[in-house]
Amino acid sequence: MASKGIKDRVAIVGMGCTKFGEHWDKGAEDLLVEAAYDAYKSAGVDPSDVDAYWLGTMGSGVSGLTLSEPLKIQYKPVTRVENMCATGSESLRQACYAVASGAFDVAMAIGVEKLKDSGFSGLVMSNPPNDGTPACMTPPALFSLLAPAYFKKYGLDPEKGKDVLTRIAWKNHRNGARNPKAQFQKEVPMETIRNSPKIADPLGIMDCSGVSDGAAAAIVVRAEDAHKYCKNPIYIKALSFVAGPAEGPLSPEYDFTTFPEVVASARDAYAQAGVTNPREQISLAEVHDCFTPTELVLYEDLGFSKRGSAWQDVMEGFFDLEGKLPVNPDGGLKSFGHPIGASGLRMMYEMWLQMRGEAGPRQLKNPRLGLTHNLGGQPGRCVSFVSVVGNQVG
Amino acid sequence: MAGIVSYGSYIPYRRLKRAAIAAVLGVPATRGERAVASFDEDSVSMAVEALRDALKTAPGATVRSLTFGTTTPPYAEKLNAALVGAGARLPAEIRASDSTGSIRAGLSAMLQAAESAAASGGHAAVALADCRLGAPEGKLEQSGGDGAAAFIFGRDNVIAEIEASASLTREYLDSWRAPGERFAHSWEERFALTQAYGPFFRKIIQEVLEKAKVAPGDLAKVVLDAPNQRAAEEMLRELKFDPARVADSLALTVGQTGAAHAALMLTAALPSAKPGDRILVVTVGDGADAMVLKATPAIAAFRPVHSVGRMVESKGDVSYANYLKWREILPTEPPRRPDPDRPAAPPMMRAEKWKFGLIGSKCRACGTAQLPPQRVCVKCRAVDQMDPYSFADRHGRVATYAIDRLAFSLNPPTINAVVDYEGGGRFLCEMTDCEPDKVAIGDEVEMTFRRLFTADGVHNYFWKARPRR
Numbered sequence: 001m002a003s004k005g006i007k008d009r010v011a012i013v014g015m016g017c018t019k020f021g022e023h024w025d026k027g028a029e030d031l032l033v034e035a036a037y038d039a040y041k042s043a044g045v046d047p048s049d050v051d052a053y054w055l056g057t058m059g060s061g062v063s064g065l066t067l068s069e070p071l072k073i074q075y076k077p078v079t080r081v082e083n084m085c086a087t088g089s090e091s092l093r094q095a096c097y098a099v100a101s102g103a104f105d106v107a108m109a110i111g112v113e114k115l116k117d118s119g120f121s122g123l124v125m126s127n128p129p130n131d132g133t134p135a136c137m138t139p140p141a142l143f144s145l146l147a148p149a150y151f152k153k154y155g156l157d158p159e160k161g162k163d164v165l166t167r168i169a170w171k172n173h174r175n176g177a178r179n180p181k182a183q184f185q186k187e188v189p190m191e192t193i194r195n196s197p198k199i200a201d202p203l204g205i206m207d208c209s210g211v212s213d214g215a216a217a218a219i220v221v222r223a224e225d226a227h228k229y230c231k232n233p234i235y236i237k238a239l240s241f242v243a244g245p246a247e248g249p250l251s252p253e254y255d256f257t258t259f260p261e262v263v264a265s266a267r268d269a270y271a272q273a274g275v276t277n278p279r280e281q282i283s284l285a286e287v288h289d290c291f292t293p294t295e296l297v298l299y300e301d302l303g304f305s306k307r308g309s310a311w312q313d314v315m316e317g318f319f320d321l322e323g324k325l326p327v328n329p330d331g332g333l334k335s336f337g338h339p340i341g342a343s344g345l346r347m348m349y350e351m352w353l354q355m356r357g358e359a360g361p362r363q364l365k366n367p368r369l370g371l372t373h374n375l376g377g378q379p380g381r382c383v384s385f386v387s388v389v390g391n392q393v394g
Numbered sequence: 395m396a397g398i399v400s401y402g403s404y405i406p407y408r409r410l411k412r413a414a415i416a417a418v419l420g421v422p423a424t425r426g427e428r429a430v431a432s433f434d435e436d437s438v439s440m441a442v443e444a445l446r447d448a449l450k451t452a453p454g455a456t457v458r459s460l461t462f463g464t465t466t467p468p469y470a471e472k473l474n475a476a477l478v479g480a481g482a483r484l485p486a487e488i489r490a491s492d493s494t495g496s497i498r499a500g501l502s503a504m505l506q507a508a509e510s511a512a513a514s515g516g517h518a519a520v521a522l523a524d525c526r527l528g529a530p531e532g533k534l535e536q537s538g539g540d541g542a543a544a545f546i547f548g549r550d551n552v553i554a555e556i557e558a559s560a561s562l563t564r565e566y567l568d569s570w571r572a573p574g575e576r577f578a579h580s581w582e583e584r585f586a587l588t589q590a591y592g593p594f595f596r597k598i599i600q601e602v603l604e605k606a607k608v609a610p611g612d613l614a615k616v617v618l619d620a621p622n623q624r625a626a627e628e629m630l631r632e633l634k635f636d637p638a639r640v641a642d643s644l645a646l647t648v649g650q651t652g653a654a655h656a657a658l659m660l661t662a663a664l665p666s667a668k669p670g671d672r673i674l675v676v677t678v679g680d681g682a683d684a685m686v687l688k689a690t691p692a693i694a695a696f697r698p699v700h701s702v703g704r705m706v707e708s709k710g711d712v713s714y715a716n717y718l719k720w721r722e723i724l725p726t727e728p729p730r731r732p733d734p735d736r737p738a739a740p741p742m743m744r745a746e747k748w749k750f751g752l753i754g755s756k757c758r759a760c761g762t763a764q765l766p767p768q769r770v771c772v773k774c775r776a777v778d779q780m781d782p783y784s785f786a787d788r789h790g791r792v793a794t795y796a797i798d799r800l801a802f803s804l805n806p807p808t809i810n811a812v813v814d815y816e817g818g819g820r821f822l823c824e825m826t827d828c829e830p831d832k833v834a835i836g837d838e839v840e841m842t843f844r845r846l847f848t849a850d851g852v853h854n855y856f857w858k859a860r861p862r863r
Contacts, residue, residue, distance in 0.1 A: 121730045122800055131745040132737025132846065132854040133766065135822050137810050141798035145812065149794040152835050201797040201807075201830070249822045250764050250772045252814040256794045 003240060005272030008393045010096045011226035011233035012218050014043020017349040020214035020337035021183040028060040028114040028215075029070035035215035035342075036071055036110055043219040043229050047071065050219065051104035053078040056091030056111035057341035059125070067110060084376025085290065086241070087111060088216065088344025089385035093239045095220050105225065110217035111346075113339035122211060123340070139290065140208055142378035144200035146293040149256035154308040162202050164311040165292035166194045169206050169334055171320055172289060176331025178321075178362035183210040183337030207292040212337025216345035218352075223393065234355045237369070238272035238388040240265040248380010261384035262301035262375065270303070273388035275369070278303040282325060282388075283367035284354055286347035288375040289332040299327070302373060302386070321362060329354065329362050344385060347372035355391035368392065396512035396547055397555030397687070399455065402447025402698060403661040404440050404523070404542040405648055405705040406431045407827040407863070408712040412536045418714045424536050426646030430712050431525045431540040433720035433804040434826055434844040437464040438474055439855065440542035441521035442481030442843040446786070447699040448519070448544040449482055455546050458516035459489040463503040463653045466525045467494055468845070468853050470573060477855060478521050480750035481843045483786070493653075497524075497621055500653035501675065501683040504545060505559050508685075511547040518547045524652025527721060529577040537623060539649020543657035553693040554664065554673070556685050558606035560598050563681035566590055569621060583622065591625035591678045592632075598682040599633070599674070606672075606686035610635070614671035614689075615663045617641040619656035620678045641673075647706045660687075662702035667693055700863065708863040710827065720804055731802050736849040747782065752841060752857045754819060755780035763818035783819075785841060789862065790815040792837040797830045802847070813839055813859050827860040838862050 016038025018031050026034075032055075040047060055067040055078060064078030083090040088111030095109035118124055123139050151161040170190050176182040188206065196204035219229075226233040244261040248254040266278070275281050287302065289295035299310035304325055305318075313319060319327040330336050330350040333343060351370040353359040374385040408430040416423030431440060441462055449455065462475035475490035493503040500522040507518035523542035528534025568586045571578040580586075595618070603610060616635050618626040623645050630640055641663040644655075651658050656677040663673065667689040676684040718724035745766075747753040754765030759776035763783050770777050790813035798808040809825040811833070825833065826844060839859040846854045 119730065120732060124732055126732075127735065129735070129738035129741060131741040131749050133745065133749050133856050135810060135824065136734060136801060136846075137796065137808075137822075138731075138798055138800040140800060141796040141808070141810060144796045144798075145794045145810075148835055198797075199799050201799075245772075247772050249812070250768070250820055252793065252818070252820045254820075256812065 003268055003272065005238055006096065006100045007237050007272055008235050009100050009223050010220050010236040011223045012348065012352060013221050013226050013229035013233045014039050014045065014219040015217065015349050015352045016042055017181060017216040017346055018214050019181045020210070020212045020339055020346070022116050023213040024116065026213065028057070028066070028112050031114065031213060031215035032067055032070055032110065032112050035112070035217040036108065039108065039217035039219050045106065045219065045229065047073070050106050050108050052076060052098055052107045054091040054094040054107065054109045055080045056082070056087035056109070056344070057113060058082055058084060058087050060112055060114045060341065083383050085288065085340050086344055086374040086376040086383050086385045087341040088346065089372065089374040089387065090241065090344070092218055092345060092348060093241055093385070096236055096239060099220050099222050106219060106221050108217055108219050109345060110215065111341035111344060112215035113341040114213050115211050115339060116213050138200070140200040140203050143291040143294050144203045145256050146297055146379055147202050150293065150297065153255065153257050154311065156311060158202060162194060164296060164314050165202065165207055166190050167314050168289070168292045168295050169193045172328050172332040172334035175321055175329050175362060176335025178360070179331050179336060182331040182335050183212045184331070184335045203291055209290045209333035210335065210337035212339045214337060214339035214342045214346070216342045216349050218345055218348055232356045232391065234352055234389050234391050235393055236387065237390050238269035238386070240268035240272065241383070241385045242268070243383045244381065246381035254380050256379055258297060259301050259375065259379060259382060259384060261382050262298060262373065265384040265386040266302045269386040269388050275388060278371070279325065281369055282371050283369050284329055284364055285325065285327045285371040285373065286330065286332065286350050287327055287373040289328055289334050290338065290375070294375070295327070298373060302371070326364055329359070329364060344372065344374040347374060348387070348389070351389050355389070396508045396549050397552035398545050399517065399548040399551055399553065400448045400452035400546040401661050401664065402444045402451070402544045403658055403700065403702050403705065404443040404447070405429050405702065406435055406440065406540050407708065407710055408432050409709045410712050410714065410717050414714045415536055419531050421531050428536065428539045428649035429541055430717055432826060434846060434858065436468045436845050437466045437523040437525050438468050438477045439843050439845050440525070440540065441478045441523035441544065444523065444542035444544035445478060445482040445519060445521040448546050450699050451696065452517070452546040455517040455548060457484055457488060457519045457546070458514055459507065459510055460484055460519045460521065461491050461493050461503040461507055463493040463499040463520065463522040464524050465494060465497060465499065465652045466527065467492055477750070480746060481855065483751040483784070484519065496680040497652050497655065498677050498679045498681060498683055501656050501677040502561070504657065505561070505683060505685060507545070508547045508556050511549060515549060520545045520547070522654040522657045524654045526650065526652045527576060530723065532577070534578070537645070537650055539644070539651045541648055541651040541654055541658050543654050543661045545657065551692060552690055553696045554667070554687040554689050557608070557672070557688050558602050559685040560602040560605060561681070561683050562594060562598050564590070568680070587622065587625055591620050591622065592629065594678045594682040595625070595629040595676065598676060598684045602674070602684040602686055608672055608686055612672055613639060613674050614667065615639055615641050615673040617656055617659045617663060617673065617675040619659060619676065621650065623650065625678065658702065661698065664693070665698065665701055669694055705863065710829070716805065729802050731800065734802060734847045734849050736852045737854045749856060751784065752786040753782045753784050756783035763815065765819050765821050785815060785819060785821070786857070788815045788817060789838060789840050790859065792833065792835055792839060793820070794835060795825070795833050809833055811839065811859055824858045825860065826858040
């Protein structure tokens, strides 16, 4: 039984996004105020016009108070949601369903993460008290498991494999250089990426997404109301979210060259949106490039490339800004940065800009249908979100 | 008469060359190398490894007691033997105790276990291990070694029976360490050599040989162990034992492994023992213990799982700098990552068989082996139809791996492997005793009991994979 979907029933009528990066001078509350007021302004609404809020954050606060307190939201429902690195997308999904149901007319999805206050390198998650047996692996190590498995399965020698990963990071930095809100706004030579200090072999520091602070927000309404707020809204074609049974670490049948959760959520989203050939039909995609091998595998799981051929598409520039299917035109997690709770909404922010012709130096020509993909967890044990959005109904 | 039914031994993979110590510290080098417990090993984890082997070659044993002997117990308060028993999957219905305080703790525990097995009719297990730590520039740093040995004593299927034993206890000051101190102090060497070791050796050897009605010339092997190698060598010369019958002291390859050492020397000597051979075993230190063993016809068919000879050969070097870091003698800059969380008592107790014994589950409905133990089958999703299934002795192959340079470790980088077991089951775990540039998909691995880390004084023991030894 697949999800029924809410194709063209909900529209985004305003968005806001802070610059991502090391905001030593701003706390989570500052970032929330910025993103929320950016979104109010974008939609031309007053805070009193928004009926309900979904706040996504993995660790920068608990409960709706994390948002209602800094914004002084006046006695309205604010729900804090968390779904690991897919938290931002989860908040959007909840807000969309809330207005689609008719329970509310205007809802805000907002996500935030303040990572740079921890004093640690990389992302830190705390576990509930446990028996001391779960593997204590860092995120880059968990995602690096994909690399040797993929290289071996498709006959890439490690040098060639490293070239492919390097080119993915290079492409995302190149795109980020055209984005004034990105954490890293510089093109990086392939040699620098290739020779960056190792974090989890074969991944170097330049294969990892930016550890970043930031917030992003979207205001959603029912599609029939969209033009009350703006001339060129974007429409939700599909929202799919799945949590996997986490069989990868348990079952030898899982081979670490795919995310079955992504395959399932993509299939569901394409069915909702009526997409039959994503490689041809999708104009642009923002995918969860937490580490370079993730993006490589995602091309295949999302149906952009045939199994075993994504690496060739990468080398041929298929996913470049000028390519047939630009992926992460805003720089992605790699270059825009990855403040966990904000990232899913940041991906949607790029859809918002591109579909409305507001993406500046990285503007694509006439994008019609866009995809965002957001993932949380690790290979074989994760949650996955896929959305399809468009700038026209139908 | 009770005697040894089975034995196992363990020598850690890492070796520290004595010349490497001398080169850094500028002190005189002694010959050879010493065995070094890896950063994730201690006396408990090594005892588990030796006891697992001893139990494998005593398949019918009904173990009723366990004594863990060591001078370096990981816990000053808390029964270390309970950890050893859990790791070796001994039943709960046993008497268990720690025997410590002196290198004599090992042989004393063996004699007590033999007497207990003789009296009770069941089997008595002894696991002896030590992680000898000497202060930099001191003698013990070079002469000490890390290792373990384990024995199962019983009345039937005995491979070596105890013909006689003797013990001697004297109060004198030789080597001592107060609670909280890392390194032992010792009195002037000449004092113990002339007033303790020599006289004790003479007295105990004479007594035990008289009790056994055995002449020195009738001994096939002599295992003499002393805190000071010189004491044993002087005694061997004095008693004019044929060098061919003197057991290898392991001084050049392993070092003196504290409370485990006489036992380890014995396990090294037993594979060459023939039925009827008599073996003298003596340890001096705070007195002395001695026994005379006689090999039975059953010894001819006995093969240890890992022989000492094989483990002496299976090795990889550790630099002196890494050794100092592993033993936390050299403090290092902490990583910019959070400290690991202390494992919690209730989940550890709930998961005792899993955590300490590596017992997973196997689905009765579809036969799929899986770990950690599951309630809902990963394959057929049958609910609560699981039988316990042990993975501790199963070999596996590396399906993929990660080299984590960011994770907290005393020995970075941390190597993690996805292990697929023969007979089914997959586990994502740490790898140990291997080099990062040597790991490859398809490598064959076996499971080993280790101390992952210590947090808030709680030692977190669990299993890792290592290349087959």
